[in-house]
Amino acid sequence: MTLRVAIIGAGISGLVSIKQCLEAGVEPVCFEASGHFGGQWRYTDPDPQTGKVASSMYRSVVINTCRETMMLSDFPMDPKLYAMYPHNSKVQAYFESYADFFGLRPHIRLNHRVQKVHPVEGGKWTVEVESGGQTTIDTYDAVFVCTGHHATPNMPDWQDADKFEGELMHSHYYRDTNKFQGKDVAVVGVGNSGADISSELSTCTKSTHLITRSGTWVWPRYLLGKPYEYLGSRFMLYMVPRFVALASMKLALGNALGAIPKELKPEHNLLAAHPTIRTDLLERVRTGTITPHRASIKRFTKKGIELTNGEVVEPLDTVVAATGYSLSFPFLPAGIVQPDEDKPGKENWANLYKLIIPPGHPGLYFIGLCQALGALMPVAEMQARWATSVLKNEIPLPSPEKMHGSIAAYQNDLKKLYVKSPRHTLQVEFFPYLDLLARDLGTQVTFGRFLSTFGIWQGTKTARSAYFGPPSAVQYRLFGEGSKPELAKLVVQRLAKKGDDEMSAEEVAEVEKYRAGN
Numbered sequence: 001m002t003l004r005v006a007i008i009g010a011g012i013s014g015l016v017s018i019k020q021c022l023e024a025g026v027e028p029v030c031f032e033a034s035g036h037f038g039g040q041w042r043y044t045d046p047d048p049q050t051g052k053v054a055s056s057m058y059r060s061v062v063i064n065t066c067r068e069t070m071m072l073s074d075f076p077m078d079p080k081l082y083a084m085y086p087h088n089s090k091v092q093a094y095f096e097s098y099a100d101f102f103g104l105r106p107h108i109r110l111n112h113r114v115q116k117v118h119p120v121e122g123g124k125w126t127v128e129v130e131s132g133g134q135t136t137i138d139t140y141d142a143v144f145v146c147t148g149h150h151a152t153p154n155m156p157d158w159q160d161a162d163k164f165e166g167e168l169m170h171s172h173y174y175r176d177t178n179k180f181q182g183k184d185v186a187v188v189g190v191g192n193s194g195a196d197i198s199s200e201l202s203t204c205t206k207s208t209h210l211i212t213r214s215g216t217w218v219w220p221r222y223l224l225g226k227p228y229e230y231l232g233s234r235f236m237l238y239m240v241p242r243f244v245a246l247a248s249m250k251l252a253l254g255n256a257l258g259a260i261p262k263e264l265k266p267e268h269n270l271l272a273a274h275p276t277i278r279t280d281l282l283e284r285v286r287t288g289t290i291t292p293h294r295a296s297i298k299r300f301t302k303k304g305i306e307l308t309n310g311e312v313v314e315p316l317d318t319v320v321a322a323t324g325y326s327l328s329f330p331f332l333p334a335g336i337v338q339p340d341e342d343k344p345g346k347e348n349w350a351n352l353y354k355l356i357i358p359p360g361h362p363g364l365y366f367i368g369l370c371q372a373l374g375a376l377m378p379v380a381e382m383q384a385r386w387a388t389s390v391l392k393n394e395i396p397l398p399s400p401e402k403m404h405g406s407i408a409a410y411q412n413d414l415k416k417l418y419v420k421s422p423r424h425t426l427q428v429e430f431f432p433y434l435d436l437l438a439r440d441l442g443t444q445v446t447f448g449r450f451l452s453t454f455g456i457w458q459g460t461k462t463a464r465s466a467y468f469g470p471p472s473a474v475q476y477r478l479f480g481e482g483s484k485p486e487l488a489k490l491v492v493q494r495l496a497k498k499g500d501d502e503m504s505a506e507e508v509a510e511v512e513k514y515r516a517g518n
């Protein structure tokens with residue numbers, strides 16, 4: 001009997017899950033609460049009545065992971081259609097063409113909100129769904145949770161916030177600069193939201209203040225003439241000692257951007273915190289259009305804020321809390337993802353084996369619940385490949401005890417590698433994490449496989465491209481289960497050549513070969 005999977009959410013994690021289910025001969029039913037697919041990447045204006053917004057996307061967002069790193073493994077982004085760092089509307093356009101190419105739309109039920117998910121006997125799950133005022137309940141062999149972790153704003157409980165006469169808003173609700181022209185604004189937090197929003201506001205406000213308690217390393221999108229991701233090649237990662245790689249990156253950053261202003265200068269090492277990518281942030285500070293402050297908010301005043309370093313920032317019309325997001329799975333029984341969710345400081349830890357499976361709850365999978373150094377899309381795609389293989393018993397799982405051990409080891413590593421913060425509880429590095437899953441799937445990259453698959457000349461050429469070229473998920477279509485070796489070889493070689501070459505006619509023909517059903 002065909003296995004049936006309920007997929008919750010039709011963002012990119014949901015889309016890749018539908019595709020993987022179809023390829024694995026599993027029947028997917030994808031529920032999407034909003035009237036559109038694309039998840040966070042689909043820009044929406046606020047609801048005129050409620051002011052609610054479906055995604056955190058502001059109008060100007062340009063993705064901060066390059067085309068080569070964000071594209072899915074068997075659907076190359078054509079440089080003729082997509083800039084190296086595409087605008088959010090183009091990212092959404094890519095998702096739509098992916099959905100059309102692989103025939104995913106018929107499997108998505110829009111305006112269907114999952115209310116409850118419950119385990120039942122035999123390892124199955126019931127899913128209660130509301131749509132148009134009607135509630136239906138159905139049973140599935142498995143559930144893929146694809147709702148991500150950037151939907152529930154983390155709004156700190158600041159002292160005297162209620163006394164502030166201006167507006168306090170979370171970056172989740174920020175759309176564009178319109179209502180901020182000529183105003184005095186403070187942005188709190190210097191993650192990618194804070195960096196983007198403060199930089200663009202500073203072009204039109206009377207004053208823009210940027211408040212940060214930890215500072216940050218700032219990356220430009222291009223470094224040494226190439227997208228910064230090229231520094232994350234297999235060669236740099238696996239063949240250059242980490243301290244040498246970090247020192248060269250710092251040197252390259254220093255040469256490109258100069259010294260970081262003292263208010264933003266972090267105490268942590270490069271890559272010990274999620275990177276902030278914004279080419280003009282430091283320039284906005286150096287030209288005086290952003291005033292940085294190294295402090296936390298002590299309390300709000302009627303007219304502004306008092307900081308922990310004694311500064312008082314007044315007057316302010318608006319404070320934008322670009323303070324990130326919290327995990328939330330209101331449709332799941334408590335304790336599945338976060339057994340210690342009531343304990344302070346445990347908020348964002350997810351007890352998931354390989355960041356996918358909650359031990360002791362067979363049939364439940366989380367796709368895209370991670371924070372990738374690199375792009376999330378291919379990571380979610382690999383998780384979906386791995387999860388469907390587990391579902392079909394092609395990958396054996398360890399006992400729940402062993403899974404708990406593996407989760408503890410991963411979380412201990414995170415504590416050693418990253419600054420202790422709710423921001424760094426789901427962190428993965430692109431190649432190491434994808435290689436981990438690829439080893440289970442049998443799709444890992446090894447030098448011997450290049451030679452045995454493509455022969456000495458093409459094998460060596462492709463291996464060189466894979467090791468020195470940009471990080472790209474297309475490498476996981478070179479060998480093993482689900483491989484598309486001719487397509488993958490052409491793409492890997494093209495990306496390593498220049499990065500902005502057009503797709504060759506051969507490449508286009510190879511893609512067409514894989515159109516769903518052909």
Ligand SMILES: NC(=O)C1=CN([C@@H]2O[C@H](COP(=O)(O)OP(=O)(O)OC[C@H]3O[C@@H](n4cnc5c(N)ncnc54)[C@H](OP(=O)(O)O)[C@@H]3O)[C@@H](O)[C@H]2O)C=CC1
Nearest residue numbers: 062063064156189190191192193194214322323324421423
């Ligand atoms: N162009 C793009 O592609 C964009 C991508 N994104 C992505 O979206 C995700 C979310 O990013 P973002 O919204 O920036 O959230 P992040 O969690 O990455 O950053 C939150 C920031 O808020 C600070 N902060 C949190 N709590 C407090 C507090 N109580 N007081 C003061 N400061 C606080 C953090 O500081 P500290 O470090 O000290 O904890 C940090 O600087 C990330 O994956 C990001 O990469 C976001 C925007 C644009």
